[in-house]
Amino acid sequence: MKKTLIFLFSTTTFLISCNRGNDTATSPKYQSLTEAVYASGNIYPENEYKLTANADGFLVRQTAFEGDLVTKNQLIFQLESVSQDARLEASGNILRQAEANYGENSPVLAELNTQLRNARTKLANDSVNFSRQKELYDRSATTKVEYERAELAFQTSKNDVTARQKALQRTKSQLYVDLQNSQSNFRVNAREGDNFRIKTFEAGKIYEIYKKQGELVRRGEQIALIGDANEIYAQLAIDESDFVKVKIGQEVLVKIDVYKDKIFKAKVSKLYPKLNKADQTFRVDAEFADEKPNAYYGMTVEANIIISQNERVLTIPKNYLVGNDSVWVEENGDKKKVRIAKGVENLDLVEVKGGLTEKSVLVREN
Template sequence: MKQTIISLFSTIFFLISCNNDKDQETSPQYRSLTEAVYASGNIYPKNEYKLTANADGFLVRQTAFEGDVVSKNQLIFQLESISQDARLEASSNILRQAEANYGDNSPVLAELTSQLRNARTKLSNDSINFNRYKELYDRSATTKIEYERAELAYQTSKNDVIARQKALQRTKSQLYVDLQNSQSSFRVNAREGDNFRIKTFEAGKIYEIYKKQGELVRRGEQVALIGDANEIYAQLAIDESDFVKVKIGQEVLIKIDVYKDKVFKAKVSKLYPKLNKADQTFRVDAEFETDKPNAYYGMTLEANIIISQNARVLTIPKNYLVGNDSVWIEQNGDKKKIRIIKGVENLDLVEIKGGLHEKSILVREN
């Protein structure tokens, strides 16, 4: 356990001093004893994320700044995209032309439809003429040559109508494919254009911006740090020797330097099982209860995680402890070293579960 503690927690930890300067004698006393684990850490916003660029370009426009509250999908940065803008404009023009070619007022389809209508009119006339010549030929009122000429004209018109029907359908199908391809190309270019416009994923506050207007931004580079300003948590570092004592739901008392003597209450919400080898600590997260500090990113804090609270236990000052389990007592005018059975302890007091009683006289080792 760290050998520092928040001074404000004097209501939890008792400093026992002896008044007998000669022998420094004292006796065990029943007191309220709270066992706590010390932790240091910082305050962070929930739902924290970093905006990254999806394209290379110079930052030419910035619409929000550090400290600003932003909404979901809000445009924050615009990157220069001259060539991409040109591609998007070209695909937009091609799409408009494809829509016009396939639309109700399509000049291409109107011309083919008109040609089909004329061919059907001619077929109707040639059909009437063919039937008339057939009747005349059946009555031997015309020659076979005239009859066959009328029949050939009718068959030619019939084939012409079929061919123009197929041409119209084929052209409509091709124009539809062209329209679909144009729409796909436009969507791709529009989506690529979105890569030059950096937007937020979720609402929050901008805590830090890493790039300035005019600077070159590379694809994958981080440009801003954003988090939820309304929801914050305490990220604590616990010494590995104390980590096994910490459980989810335990009360946490937090002291933040900028708030002077104010103490915030929180609850342990999450334990992280991986040891940080750099400082031999484990990470523990705590959720604030009703009263929360302002969401200033990374504010340092000190905390005590309440492990146990005992309303009335027999205690001795910790500085009378010899080694880990012995004390010196005065017995019949002599000093004697005895073993004790310890319970919980804090920086100042040790619970005595065996070996001493209220009338025992403890002395300090010379």
């Protein structure tokens, strides 16, 4: 017998294939009975994220719109950044000057090197003069005053060369520090400038844009909603009383309003343990198994999560139940009340696990 999917607006439902009897007397029948949990929810794309602004500014440029496919790191929005552009330009000028001051053709270092060379030349001359004066003084061929004057000039030149060497090294070190600081400042301003250029994190489809060109955008405001255009899932809500029955990997039959009577197959992929106190439901995600619906964001769905499938169980019409677990049966022309052991049930049928057989005759209570 062909099984038919039935979506019932109740908390726990069961999928069956049978016809309900209309006689006042009937007998239990063996037939297939499938237990399922009803769920409702929506379709969402995988890897969903929202682009947010990292700076204040007016939206002056937009390169993509709703429904467009975008790539990773694609520039989507540009915010006005006059003051930031000025800071970036200023830091760039300072960096170029620092690079010139520390480079091979540095005018600052060239001047200090020239001064050092001149000092070394003077030291060489003063050294020769001192040596000559010392030789003359040792032979008593010159006065002590001349000898001491030559010695003082030599020591002064030595000290001047040492001082200029230290000044050159100190200037080099300072210029290197200035260059590093300028590079860091430029990188900071460049990164700050990136805050005015809003790019995608991952490839996907733009589902919604919250700001229009020309509008003021504040830091932290959301600008666009983006998600994977190829991978989607069903986000379902299940009543808390049914949540313990649901397990990862269970089959899910999904009905989507826009597809009318078409049924999509999915599997439970994730269970969320936190109860939504607003409607007393738990969240369950289901991934589509084979054919997938189009990736329209937020489409409403109804689903049956298959809990168990019983191909052949003894069933009775539910409207023959008396109370919760009894039925009236006819035996030898007399009616008597019999207690039964129930299994799964739906709006129409109840599984009988004990108390009746196929030959039992059920009657309604008068």
